[in-house]
Structure formats: structure tokens, C-alpha cells
Amino acid sequence: MSATAINFQEKFSRFSEHWSPKVIAAMNDYQFKLVRLRGEFVWHQHADTDEVFIVIEGEMTLRFRDRDVLLRAGELYVVPKGVEHQPVAADECKVMLVEPKGVVNTGDAGGALTAQNDVWI
Template sequence: MKFSPINFNEKFTKFSEHWSPRVIAEMNEYQFKLVKVAGEFVWHDHPETDEVFIVIEGCLTIEFRDGIVSLESGEMFVIPKGVEHKPSASSECKIMIVEPKGVVNTGDTGGDLTAKNDLWV
């Protein structure tokens, strides 16, 4: 067992790509992933699981078919399974996502923004 904390700021310095989650820890088959985001993502959903967005730095907007939520640093939002959503950020935003291991970032939508799974930093 390693007895040192995980420093978010230090981990964020290890990658520059947007919309490409990096795993920093696992707990009970759930992964904690850091992500840098900017611009618009794709409409997608996760039919089998909820998804947690925690804003570390910046502002994140999550659009839904029937509404919108804006998150600032220190805020989080849980998206229930099966709810279609589209995250976006007008400038770079640093977030943490908590979801089960193996979840594809674009759900079944696919496309150019589909990231490789299980990339650790």
C-alpha cells in the first residue's frame, strides 16, 4: 500500500489533451478520472450507470434535452443513468469524473472524441 496523497494539480500537469480522461484511483470497481475539457463534447448517455462530474477548476456547462446545469469550481452534479447530456466549457475546465471501470466517455455515440479507456496518470 502506498501512503501518499494524490495531488490533483500535479496530475493535471502530466497531460494536455482535452476530453481524454486519465485514471488517478480506483475504489470498488469505480474509477476516479481527471479530465481537461474545452469546447463542446457530443450528445451521449450511459444506459447502465450514473456519472458524477466534479469541477476542480473553471466552469462546466452540461446541457440536457430539457434543461441545463452550470457548474463552477467546487461544485458537482450526478447525471442519472440513461439521461442524454452534452458537456461543454467555453475555456479550459479541469474536472473529475467518477464512474464504473470500463465506461466509454462517449457512451454508444462513438466518434472522434471517444477516448481510450484505462489511461492512468
């Protein structure tokens, strides 16, 4: 158990790259990850798990094939497993992801935006 609280802004100050989630805490088999978003991510889905997006700062859109969901600071959205989605942020957006350990950020799509997994800051 940590002796101090985790400060999101302090953790965000440790990295500047986009689309590269960093683990800040774990609970059972789940990880809490911070990520900076800017631009368009790849369309993808996670066949075996839901994915939680919590906007810390800024705003983003989760695109789905049939609709868009706008998320602002202080809002959360759960993408159900197996649902194809595309995160998009016109300006930089700071987000916390909650997902099981080992989930690949690009899901089934792979490609150049696939980040190294299990990177702690």
C-alpha cells in the same frame, strides 16, 4: 495502499489534451478520472450507469434536452443513467469524473472523441 496523497494539480500537469480522461485512483469497481474540457463534447448517454462530474477548476455546463446546469469549481453533479447530456466548456475546465471501470467517455455516441479507456497517470 499509496504512501502519499494524490495531488490533482500534479496529475493535471502530466497531460494537456482535452476530452481524454485519465485514471488517478480506484475504489472497488469505480474509477476516479481527471479530464480537461474545452469546447463542446458529443451528445451521449450511459445506459448502465450514473456519471459524476466534480469541477476542480473553471466552469462548465451540462446540457440536457430540457435544461442546462452550470457547474463551477467546487461543485458536483450526478447525471442519472440513461439521460442524454452534453458537457460544454467555453474555456478550459478541469474536472474529476467518478464512474465504473470500463465506461466509455462517449457512451452510446462513439466517434472521434472516444478516448482510450483505463489510462492511468
